[in-house]
Amino acid sequence: MGFLYSLFGGAPTKYDAQKYFDYAEKQKAKGNIVEALSYYAKVINHGDLGVKPFVPYIELCMEHDEWKKLPDCIKVYRKRFPKENSGWIDKIEKETIEQLRRQGLLPIEVKEQQNPKEPKICSSNPKTADSPKGEKKEQQKKPFVLTFPTNIKHPTLGERYDEYCASLPPFDFYEGDNEDKIPADADMEINDYLNRLADTLAYCRDVEKKQGFVAAEQYYLFLIGHHPWEPDAYDELLELYRNNGKNDAFEALRLYSIDHFSKRRERMERQLTALAEQQRVKEVATEAIRKGEKVSYFRGLFTLYDPFPCIEHWKRLMPIFSGSE
Known part of the structure; x- marks a missing residue:
């Protein structure tokens, strides 16, 4: 089936940044929002095409009230392009915070960042009080370790x-x-x-x-x-x-x-x-x-x-x- 979908202009069967982006654009034009967002996200996550896939992804999220998708996307953008002029993403972030607060997805009492030029996504969980003395603090999550099959013999x-x-x-x-x-x-x-x-x-x-x-x-x-x-x-x-x-x-x-x-x-x-x-x-x-x-x-x-x-x-x-x- 994958071959036929590819042959007749369906979803690409193997990752290619431009093909994925073009497919997302077609789905956006057809109104297939979930599919379009998914393929824009794949290009974003691969780190290809620079800022290009971020813009339509963010616009679609805003148009279709998918605000909860934006904080992580904005975080990826800032990490990927720390030296880019961030004026436009600052505005997006501010509006996202306001929308998430209205929807009850961020606490209302969280104060604005002191530096308005560099707002950050506020934590959805208010800071908890310090643990009582003598009580052990929760240990940090251990990093995931790959486990290879035990039947691999050397020399490989x-x-x-x-x-x-x-x-x-x-x-x-x-x-x-x-x-x-x-x-x-x-x-x-x-x-x-x-x-x-x-x-x-x-x-x-x-x-x-x-x-x-x-x-x-x-x-x-x-x-x-x-x-x-x-x-x-x-x-x-x-x-x-x-x-x-x-x-x-x-x-x-x-x-x-x-x-x-x-x-x-x-x-x-x-x-x-x-x-x-x-x-x-x-x-x-x-x-x-x-x-x-x-x-x-x-x-x-x-x-x-x-x-x-x-x-x-x-x-x-x-x-x-x-x-x-």
Whole structure:
């Protein structure tokens, strides 16, 4: 069904910022407000298209009395664009507070912020009195921790892939097209790793389609626990968490993914720089790293250095804010 919806102009089946935005615009024009808000929110949460999706989202909320959706949206906007001229969002925030008070969703007695230029959303719960002496204060909520399946064995698929790549003759900056150094079975070995990764990811998608979120989550975690060297599995589980409202798990996986690929990028950078220094062409490696360019092994068999733009993408991502699902 997803393919047919996509073919005949329905909802996009895979995230694309502009397509999601365009679809939201069409739903807005048709009067499908819930659907429009949902897709504007998805673009906002991914951190794409800048201020663009915020404006119609906020306007729709105001037009259709969805004021309770706005505080979290405004909070995301301020975090995303701290240096932007905030005059218009200040006005929106002030009106939102007034509307929420009228609806009894904010306490009337809450005082206005001392600095009218930078109003903040007031807490919906009045501050409680301090606990009596001797009574233990409520402990802070523990951060969510990802739990990977216990049947993952080392070396993992990703570790074996890295070990095999490291076993091949070092790349020669002077003779980058010298194929004589590559073992005859290298293509077959690399393709075997790529096929295993692709097949496992396809299986995860199939489980998600046929068995749903709970089963698919475990398969995606199993694959991610094998340290795949491409970001696809991480992206798909993040989207799965987002779509199912698992914000704690989403945030834990987002931070895990950023950390994992940042360390991988740093390791690749050190290895590439050391190799270039040995061949007295350090400036070549330094320039490639500075420009954020990929550096490939002979014939592009695998990647020696990858800037991993997915890291910056994940840093912009935020879980779905309340009321936007």
